[in-house]
Amino acid sequence: MITKEAIMSNGAPSETFTLNLGPQHPATHGVLRVKMTMDGEYIVRAEPVCGYIHRMQEKMGENRTYAQFLPNTSRIDYLSAMTYTHGFVGAVERALKLQVPPRAEYIRVITSEMNRISSHLVWWGAFLLDLGGFTPLLYAFDDREKILDLLESITGSRLTYSYFRIGGVYNDVDDQFLKGTREFVAHMRPRLKMYRSLVTDNIILRKRLIDIGPISSEMCRKYGATGPVIRGSGVPYDVRRVEPYSVYSEFDFVIPTFQETDSMARYLVRMEEIVQSLRIIEQALDKLPAGPVMAEKVPRVLKLPAGDYCYATEAARGRFAVRIVSDGKEIPYRVKLRTPSLSNLSLFEEASAGMLLPDALALMGSLDLVIPDIDR
Amino acid sequence: MKNSLKEIATGFNSLITGMRITIGQFFKPTVTVQYPHESLKMPDRFRGHIELVRDPETGKALCFACKLCERACPSDCITVEGAKLDGAKKKSVTQYVLDFTKCSLCGSCVEACRDGAIRYSHAYNLASTKKEDYVMDLFKRLEDERLAAEARGEIIPTPAPVVAQASPPASSAGIAPAAAAPVAQTAPPTAEAPKVDQPKPVTPVQPN
Amino acid sequence: MQALQHLISSGWPEPLRLILFLVGILAFVGLNAAYLVWVERKGAARFQRRPGPTEVGYAGLLQPIADAAKLMSKQLIVPAGVDATLFRVAPLLMMSPALMSLAVIPWSQNLAARSVNVGLLMVFAFGSINVMAVMLGGWSSRNKYAIISAARVVSQNVAYEIPMLLVVITMIMVTGTMNLSEIVTQQAGAFWHWNFFRVWVNPLMPVTFLIFFICMLAETNRAPFDMAEAESELVAGAYTEYSGMGFGVFFMAEYANILLGCALATVLFLGGWQSPVGSLLGNPQGVLGNLLGIFWFFVKMYFLVFSVVWIRWTFPRTQFYGLLNLSWKILIPVSLVTLLLSSVMIKLFHQ
Numbered sequence: 001m002i003t004k005e006a007i008m009s010n011g012a013p014s015e016t017f018t019l020n021l022g023p024q025h026p027a028t029h030g031v032l033r034v035k036m037t038m039d040g041e042y043i044v045r046a047e048p049v050c051g052y053i054h055r056m057q058e059k060m061g062e063n064r065t066y067a068q069f070l071p072n073t074s075r076i077d078y079l080s081a082m083t084y085t086h087g088f089v090g091a092v093e094r095a096l097k098l099q100v101p102p103r104a105e106y107i108r109v110i111t112s113e114m115n116r117i118s119s120h121l122v123w124w125g126a127f128l129l130d131l132g133g134f135t136p137l138l139y140a141f142d143d144r145e146k147i148l149d150l151l152e153s154i155t156g157s158r159l160t161y162s163y164f165r166i167g168g169v170y171n172d173v174d175d176q177f178l179k180g181t182r183e184f185v186a187h188m189r190p191r192l193k194m195y196r197s198l199v200t201d202n203i204i205l206r207k208r209l210i211d212i213g214p215i216s217s218e219m220c221r222k223y224g225a226t227g228p229v230i231r232g233s234g235v236p237y238d239v240r241r242v243e244p245y246s247v248y249s250e251f252d253f254v255i256p257t258f259q260e261t262d263s264m265a266r267y268l269v270r271m272e273e274i275v276q277s278l279r280i281i282e283q284a285l286d287k288l289p290a291g292p293v294m295a296e297k298v299p300r301v302l303k304l305p306a307g308d309y310c311y312a313t314e315a316a317r318g319r320f321a322v323r324i325v326s327d328g329k330e331i332p333y334r335v336k337l338r339t340p341s342l343s344n345l346s347l348f349e350e351a352s353a354g355m356l357l358p359d360a361l362a363l364m365g366s367l368d369l370v371i372p373d374i375d376r
Numbered sequence: 377m378k379n380s381l382k383e384i385a386t387g388f389n390s391l392i393t394g395m396r397i398t399i400g401q402f403f404k405p406t407v408t409v410q411y412p413h414e415s416l417k418m419p420d421r422f423r424g425h426i427e428l429v430r431d432p433e434t435g436k437a438l439c440f441a442c443k444l445c446e447r448a449c450p451s452d453c454i455t456v457e458g459a460k461l462d463g464a465k466k467k468s469v470t471q472y473v474l475d476f477t478k479c480s481l482c483g484s485c486v487e488a489c490r491d492g493a494i495r496y497s498h499a500y501n502l503a504s505t506k507k508e509d510y511v512m513d514l515f516k517r518l519e520d521e522r523l524a525a526e527a528r529g530e531i532i533p534t535p536a537p538v539v540a541q542a543s544p545p546a547s548s549a550g551i552a553p554a555a556a557a558p559v560a561q562t563a564p565p566t567a568e569a570p571k572v573d574q575p576k577p578v579t580p581v582q583p584n
Numbered sequence: 585m586q587a588l589q590h591l592i593s594s595g596w597p598e599p600l601r602l603i604l605f606l607v608g609i610l611a612f613v614g615l616n617a618a619y620l621v622w623v624e625r626k627g628a629a630r631f632q633r634r635p636g637p638t639e640v641g642y643a644g645l646l647q648p649i650a651d652a653a654k655l656m657s658k659q660l661i662v663p664a665g666v667d668a669t670l671f672r673v674a675p676l677l678m679m680s681p682a683l684m685s686l687a688v689i690p691w692s693q694n695l696a697a698r699s700v701n702v703g704l705l706m707v708f709a710f711g712s713i714n715v716m717a718v719m720l721g722g723w724s725s726r727n728k729y730a731i732i733s734a735a736r737v738v739s740q741n742v743a744y745e746i747p748m749l750l751v752v753i754t755m756i757m758v759t760g761t762m763n764l765s766e767i768v769t770q771q772a773g774a775f776w777h778w779n780f781f782r783v784w785v786n787p788l789m790p791v792t793f794l795i796f797f798i799c800m801l802a803e804t805n806r807a808p809f810d811m812a813e814a815e816s817e818l819v820a821g822a823y824t825e826y827s828g829m830g831f832g833v834f835f836m837a838e839y840a841n842i843l844l845g846c847a848l849a850t851v852l853f854l855g856g857w858q859s860p861v862g863s864l865l866g867n868p869q870g871v872l873g874n875l876l877g878i879f880w881f882f883v884k885m886y887f888l889v890f891s892v893v894w895i896r897w898t899f900p901r902t903q904f905y906g907l908l909n910l911s912w913k914i915l916i917p918v919s920l921v922t923l924l925l926s927s928v929m930i931k932l933f934h935q
């Protein structure tokens with residue numbers, strides 16, 4: 001029998017063929033090419049080739065002012081756009097030592113968590129689509145419509161929000177939004193129960209995910225994987241607890257961690273995170289202070305003092321960090337975007353050696369990759 | 377043996393539960409809005425492409441071509457030209473071209489404008505077969521809207537017509553002959569198209 | 585009316601009767617293959633809370649016609665380097681067993697094209713040709729995805745034929761005959777006379793029906809057992825290189841096979857054309873009786889077809905080895921147990 005150990009120790013068998021999971025493929029969520037050397041149904045080596053959607057975001061950072069770069073941040077990972085804007089805006093505010101008013105911080109937390117829920121819903125639907133269950137995608141999108149409608153009523157956009165500004169948020173939330181959000185939280189909890197009994201408890205799905213694609217915590221550390229990947233391998237690493245930013249230290253929530261390291265663990269981590277995000281939203285709605293939503297003395301011309309500034313946030317996929325190197329001018333010298341999907345993808349090659357093709361695709365789905373996030 | 381029997385039983389049970397959930401959803405109404413037979417109402421803050429705001433008393437556009445929006449735009453979409461009327465202190469806008477093919481709806485322009493001269497429109501079903509339809513002359517649209525309102529019988533104060541110069545730089549005090557010029561007075565947008573492509577000096581704009 | 589009465593009591597010359605039946609079966613299968621697509625799309629849409637096809641014709645009823653017209657207007661591309669004969673023959677090979685097997689199924693009292701004494705055996709003999717057809721289609725396409733898919737189909741279909749045949753042998757023992765028309769006439773009376781409820785001969789009869797249903801899903805490569813055409817992994821699997829009507833015939837053949845499987849399940853377990861209320865509606869003979877028989881047959885058969893659609897849109901795909909494990913480790917032992925149990929019961933109590 002061909003086992004992973006046999007393949008890794010004996011070297012490649014003599015008769016292999018190359019299968020190209022090309023840039024256009026229904027299973028890779030975006031344009032990612034995976035060159036697989038296969039022995040029958042077993043993968044000997046899977047080499048991901050990225051770069052098909054490289055849009056030079058970091059280069060654009062060197063040619064635009066800080067305020068002009070803000071829309072770009074939403075488009076790096078369009079599914080959890082708020083947290084990415086938060087990272088950039090936080091770095092600039094840290095450099096300028098700006099005090100963001102508390103109401104703005106709470107609004108940022110509420111909208112970021114709603115964005116996280118919508119990102120996880122898309123992941124859930126698309127993952128199940130990969131596995132062959134076509135219906136839950138539509139149910140997830142139905143719930144996601146409610147989030148998008150709520151966010152559209154305050155920001156004006158549905159996917160790439162550009163809502164946060166340097167010093168606060170663009171405009172205030174109104175009572176209709178607060179009421180709608182509470183209704184959404186009340187609507188979502190029973191839906192999650194339905195998802196549990198329809199999908200998570202389903203024997204076919206369990207057979208598909210349990211003990212598939214184990215990723216040890218050493219492998220996560222080696223490749224720098226963060227987010228649900230490392231939390232599904234037993235390490236409770238979450239930027240919101242390890243390097244608290246914004247007002248997350250004031251909320252009471254649990255970091256879901258599972259020890260089993262297989263695809264089911266990563267799946268359960270994300271489903272639990274939706275529950276925890278609902279908790280955070282409720283607490284934030286209760287504690288929302290009154291006040292302005294924009295800082296008082298934001299300089300008209302944004303010139304960061306020369307130096308190195310960094311800010312990390314917990315995006316839906318992992319740790320997103322922005323590093324700005326400034327030389328005192330209005331345009332940054334360098335904007336470095338540390339995206340979680342690149343690190344998460346890099347462990348795919350080692351983790352998938354010796355696996356069956358459908359199992360490897362289940363593993364890739366459980367890593368929750370967004371390809372523009374890899375290529376930036 | 378007992379374990380596997382129990383597993384078969386719970387597995388089968390989970391399948392039946394799943395089927396019960398889907399048949400329940402089968403009998404619920406659909407959630408789709410059948411566009412184009414039905415359409416949704418846009419929220420107030422919806423971010424469509426921008427449009428010029430008219431001063432209700434004088435009927436003029438509030439924009440006076442300070443070009444803050446042009447400088448704030450990260451994608452170089454906006455081209456504004458203005459000219460001073462005789463005896464006026466501030467300029468009046470004569471041309472406002474938005475190249476919507478490049479616009480990313482980020483909102484920096486609306487935020488940069490300190491006088492509320494531009495705002496988001498609610499246009500969302502923009503479909504066309506010609507690219508030229510997306511290089512929008514917003515000033516002309518304002519005038520067309522005024523003509524349409526007059527045709528309907530509503531009264532909107534008519535501002536003094538402003539004739540656009542061929543290429544007056546923003547800083548020069550261009551004199552606009554306000555004499556018997558016809559109502560439609562803007563230069564064709566294509567004349568300004570090359571200017572949009574040129575690299576512009578990037579000046580910082582403070583969103584506030 | 586007289587002529588019709590005369591016809592169905594086979595007073596007409598045999599060749600004419602056969603030709604009429606064959607034309608009828610072809611028309612029936614063709615219409616079904618087209619409109620089962622509509623049922624599937626509408627059903628899928630309803631399960632997903634969306635309307636489904638609505639534009640073409642009222643409620644999308646002309647959609648299959650539009651799809652057929654589209655498929656027929658496409659060029660029949662035969663890629664270079666494929667085995668030309670096998671490539672062209674494979675879709676036809678897949679369609680023919682379903683058509684041929686439908687000839688022995690009793691649609692009503694007097695409506696069976698051929699009442700063959702070994703009808704059940706004939707159906708399963710033809711059923712094995714399906715495997716060969718998909719394998720030939722995949723192999724001759726000269727495409728890695730197609731070859732992988734063809735290999736999967738072969739192992740899956742072979743694995744699931746065994747429990748299916750064991751179940752059918754059980755039914756043959758329980759009913760004592762292989763003639764499908766006789767099997768149906770044995771189930772006369774109200775619904776508790778159906779084979780599904782014959783637990784005094786085979787105590788595990790509902791389990792037997794379930795095994796047959798699952799095997800039928802697997803034989804027709806239908807979700808959750810559709811590893812062969814797993815869209816998100818292998819593009820279109822064995823049918824990747826087929827275009828236009830070649831693909832259309834594969835598609836129609838899949839639905840014809842589902843139809844055959846559901847018809848067989850109805851005949852074997854659910855009483856065929858027998859009415860579930862027994863002689864409550866009188867016992868009409870002649871044309872009216874036959875029409876009523878067809879009506880009950882269709883009700884039961886289309887309920888099973890709806891269940892097939894329902895299952896497809898609810899569950900994700902099984903893993904490949906999970907599929908084979910299910911067959912070899914669970915279905916075969918259980919079907920052997922039912923076979924043993926029913927033979928013991930027959931020997932002891934029904935001799």
